[in-house]
Amino acid sequence: MLAILKESYGGPEVLKLGEAPKPQPQKNQILIKVMANSANPADWHIMRGKPYFARFSFGLFKPKDPILGSDFAGIVEEVGSEVKSFKIGDRVFGENLGGAFAEYCLATENIIAKIPASQSFESMAALPIAGLTAYQALLEHGNLKPGEKVLINGASGGVGHFAIQIAKAHGAVVSAICSSRNKDFVKSLGADKVIPYNEVDLSKYSKQHDLLLDCYGNLSHADFKKLSKRGVIIGLTTMGRMTKLLLSNALSKYPLKQFTAEAKHSDLKALAELIDKGKIKTHIHQIYPYSEIPEAIAFIEKMHTPGKVVMRWEQ
Numbered sequence: 001m002l003a004i005l006k007e008s009y010g011g012p013e014v015l016k017l018g019e020a021p022k023p024q025p026q027k028n029q030i031l032i033k034v035m036a037n038s039a040n041p042a043d044w045h046i047m048r049g050k051p052y053f054a055r056f057s058f059g060l061f062k063p064k065d066p067i068l069g070s071d072f073a074g075i076v077e078e079v080g081s082e083v084k085s086f087k088i089g090d091r092v093f094g095e096n097l098g099g100a101f102a103e104y105c106l107a108t109e110n111i112i113a114k115i116p117a118s119q120s121f122e123s124m125a126a127l128p129i130a131g132l133t134a135y136q137a138l139l140e141h142g143n144l145k146p147g148e149k150v151l152i153n154g155a156s157g158g159v160g161h162f163a164i165q166i167a168k169a170h171g172a173v174v175s176a177i178c179s180s181r182n183k184d185f186v187k188s189l190g191a192d193k194v195i196p197y198n199e200v201d202l203s204k205y206s207k208q209h210d211l212l213l214d215c216y217g218n219l220s221h222a223d224f225k226k227l228s229k230r231g232v233i234i235g236l237t238t239m240g241r242m243t244k245l246l247l248s249n250a251l252s253k254y255p256l257k258q259f260t261a262e263a264k265h266s267d268l269k270a271l272a273e274l275i276d277k278g279k280i281k282t283h284i285h286q287i288y289p290y291s292e293i294p295e296a297i298a299f300i301e302k303m304h305t306p307g308k309v310v311m312r313w314e315q
């Protein structure tokens with residue numbers, strides 16, 4: 001099968017479209033014919049092997065997994081004998097760390113869910129990591145309640161654009177921080193207030209929010225305390241910033257959580273229901289053919305994508 005391979009760490013130039021063995025499902029696994037993928041910052045972190053400490057898990061001297069990619073949507077082609085909830089021909093989407101940018105990938109039942117009939121492979125491929133992160137940040141780690149005021153930084157990106165819509169669907173009042181370029185975009189997603197970071201001094205919004213979600217990762221511990229009653233860190237721009245923020249947090253009583261999103265069937269199913277009911281939608285900024293996956297990764301590495309970038313496997 002064709003796959004996007006990475007034999008060494010580096011920029012998008014290390015990614016090559018090449019041949020890899022078609023995976024064989026074990027008893028508890030499902031073989032999926034991939035129809036579409038989406039790109040996430042996790043892909044370029046894994047491609048570059050950065051931050052360096054992550055190489056303990058990605059592979060110390062070279063990448064452990066030969067194929068890049070996590071988010072996928074496709075069609076079940078084969079199921080292991082222990083698989084109960086999925087059958088051949090089901091349309092599914094999910095997250096598979098370690099090899100989704102390929103004609104076929106493997107998954108287990110707990111990391112996929114069915115695609116609603118109303119949705120395309122492209123729209124559902126855009127959902128897994130960014131949607132799960134927004135959902136878990138708001139409802140599980142942020143404990144958002146209907147009527148509460150939430151402030152979302154990095155609101156126009158993959159995670160942020162889902163966070164605005166999920167918070168609104170949950171009955172919250174949303175303020176969204178983005179560049180002036182994306183003001184109309186975040187407003188169209190339902191944000192009640194838009195705060196362009198390049199025009200406005202954030203300190204003027206002191207203590208106005210119950211919850212602050214930092215999807216970009218440039219806010220300090222003092223910013224969190226100033227702006228909201230509690231906070232959730234999703235992205236972190238530099239290691240130095242992360243260390244400083246986590247140290248300040250260890251010494252403070254301010255309720256600030258940092259977490260890594262988990263692929264869970266129940267949350268993927270909940271997201272699929274929200275999208276089917278029209279409560280959330282995926283905004284696809286651009287669709288690349290699979291042969292241009294390296295270009296797609298180079299594009300999202302700039303971290304200014306409104307919504308998501310999707311890649312399509314033409315059959």
Ligand SMILES: NC(=O)c1ccc[n+]([C@@H]2O[C@H](COP(=O)([O-])OP(=O)(O)OC[C@H]3O[C@@H](n4cnc5c(N)ncnc54)[C@H](OP(=O)(O)O)[C@@H]3O)[C@@H](O)[C@H]2O)c1
Binds near residue numbers: 216
């Ligand atoms: N904790 C987890 O489990 C988890 C899961 C997924 C992602 N993440 C992390 O979360 C971060 C966001 O991921 P993503 O997929 O949403 O990335 P993304 O799609 O690239 O979005 C990043 C957004 O940040 C905004 N931005 C850029 N400069 C900014 C600034 N100075 N102030 C405020 N916003 C700014 C951009 O909007 P403008 O163009 O409008 O500036 C862009 O839309 C990444 O660091 C990623 O690694 C963490």
